[in-house]
Amino acid sequence: MESPTWAAYALAWLATLALLLLSSHLRRRKLNLPPGPKPWPIIGNLNLIGSLPHRSIHALSQKYGPIMQLRFGSFPVVVGSSVDMAKAFLKTYDVTFASRPKTAAGKYTTYNYSDITWSPYGPYWRQARKMCLMELFSTKRLESYEYIRVEEMNALLKELYTLSGKPITLKDHLSTVSLNVISRMVLGKKYTDESEDSIVTPDEFKKMLDELFLLSGVLNIGDSIPWIDFLDLQGYIKRMKALSKKFDRFLEHVLDEHNAKRKGVKDFVAKDMVDVLLQLADDPNLEIKLERSGVKAFTQDLIAGGTESSAVTVEWAISELLRKPDIFKNATEELDRVIGRDRWVEEKDIPNLPYVEAIVKETMRMHPVAPMLVPRFSREDCQVAGYDIPKGTRVLVNIWTIGRDPALWDRPNEFCPERFIGKDIDVKGQDFELLPFGSGRRMCPGASLGLKVIQSSLANLLHGFSWKLPSNMKVEDLNMDEIFGLSTPKKFPLVAVVEPRLPLDAYSL
Known part of the structure; x- marks a missing residue:
């Protein structure tokens, strides 16, 4: 009997391959996928996404509905755009969608997914979340740092008083106060002070943080089409690697200083969050050892998250108020009535300032810092x-x-802040129509701190100063465009003029 020829083998192989492709096609056809635009070969629907992805996706959802399927290169992407869909993804099926996709930003800027934001769902992340809730952001620890927030806010108010009548770029001042607060809480001191032994200047450090937020939110083509990732067509990976080196140099210096301070001290008491992290790293009872790279990743996360969100939100709030003098008037009337004109606003006053709280909520509704939250990733097949x-x-x-x-x-x-007056809607992840910090397991762990800083900063800025645009600007000239990254700040920073509105002795803080 004649043995099979190579041609026969090849034919059998092709027939098997055809059957496999057909069966996979038939299986795929049985899936009832959400509606969405037809993807192009290779790029999927990336051609439909502009420089402000949340707006591009918003426009598509108006056509395809509250649950929509897109394709970014090789990967399916499902978008939820309604309260019901937010509740499904972030609450009902929270565990199913509790992981993060692997991205270049997570790999290169967070020590290979070692931080809280990008680490995949599992024992390491669960331990990290527990550390945040029980140690880093516990009510007791946040209260113990209130004096830091007060001191830095007073420094800002004093500085603005000295700049009365001159145009100021508000974001610069807000970023400085946020960075100082977070540096002192997390690192124990202002490492960015202009001193001979400072490892980075304040300006360099702010630029590093801006770059980190931009690169963490960009649509990197290689994340969607992995086989061309090595080409780094947009140059983002090169920038991520350069940024990572700068941060690592800074964080190594911070850890070395903290370890030197702890060395040989019996019963050392942690004074800042890095101290807490280093103590946890020494704990032999941890389920998963916290490595040095993990301590650095957590520290970077704490600094970046705490600095950007509050500065961005307060800048948007003041920008909106400059367009609505009546809202400004209502807020200052409430402040004068509740606080009086002989003292500044304290954190404990905020619950007695419902109108100021409403302004913060309305700002977060219209200008959420992370308009599409941080992406999630389905860990198993499911139906929504x-x-x-x-x-x-x-x-x-x-x-x-x-x-x-x-x-x-x-x-x-x-x-329109009035929409929140008398309504029991908060921003703590339970009311799905307003989710600036997300919800569920992957909700921002620093939400309570962020809210304290935003509310008290805005209240004091409104209480202490009258705000107006520079004399050469009309309200209609105020540009409200945004730029997209992991946060969404104003494209053109707000320039405004402040004048004191309290008795002059109030400013001798």
Whole structure:
């Protein structure tokens, strides 16, 4: 009997391959995927995403509905754009969607996914979350640092008083106070002070943080089309690696100083968050050892998260108020009535200032710092709203769209804090129409600190000063464009003029 020829083998191989492709095609056809635009070969729907992805995706969701499937290169992406979808992804199926996709930003800027934000769901992340809730952001620890927040706020108010009548770039001053507060709480001192032994200047450090936020939020083509990742077509990976080196040099210096301070001290008492992290790293009972790289990743996360969000939110709030003098008037009337004109606002006063709280909520509705939250990742196949979401799907929750839903908000494009007066809507992750810090297991662990800093900063800025635009600017000239990264700040920083509105002796802080 004649043995089979190579041609016969090849034919059998091709037939098997055809059957496999057909069966996989048939299996795929059975999936009931959410609606969405038809993807192009290779790039998927990336051609539909502009420089402000949350707005591009918002426009698509108006056409395809509150749950929509896109394709970014090789990866399926499902977007939820309604309260019901936010609740499904962040609460009902929270565990299923509790992981993070692997991205270049996570790999190169967070010590290979060692931080709180980008680490995948599992024992390491669960331990990190527990550290945040029990140690780093416990109510007791945050209260113990209140004096730092007060001192730095007083320094800002004093500085603004000296600049009365001159145009100031508000974001610069807000970033400085946020960075000083976070540096003292996390690192124990202002490492960015202009001194001979400072490892970075304040300006360099702010630029590093801006770059970190931009690179963590960019749409890096290689994350979507992995086989061209090595080409680094946009140059982002080169920038990530350079930034990582700068941060590592700084963080090594911080850890060395902290370890030297602890050396040989019996019963050492942790004074700042790095001390706490180093003590945890020494703990032999931890389920997963916290390595030095993990301490550095956590520290970087704490500094970046705490600095950017509060400065961005307060700048947006003041920008919106400059366009609405009546809202400014209502806020200052409340402050004068509740606080009086002979003292400054304290954190404990905030619950007695519902109008100021409403301004903060309205700012977070219209200008969420992370408009699509940080992406999630499905750990297993599941069904949401009757649609199949296969394992490995990336998930975005577009809170920017939810904040503009006319079914939820009357005149959604108008800045109107009154909408929150008398309404029991908070920003702590339980009211899905307003989720600036996210919700569920992956909610921002520093939300309570961020809220304290934002509310007290804004209240004191409104209480202490009258605000106006420079004399050569009209209200209609105020540009409200934004730029997109992991945070969404104003494209053109706000320049304003301040004048004291309290008795002059109030400023001798």
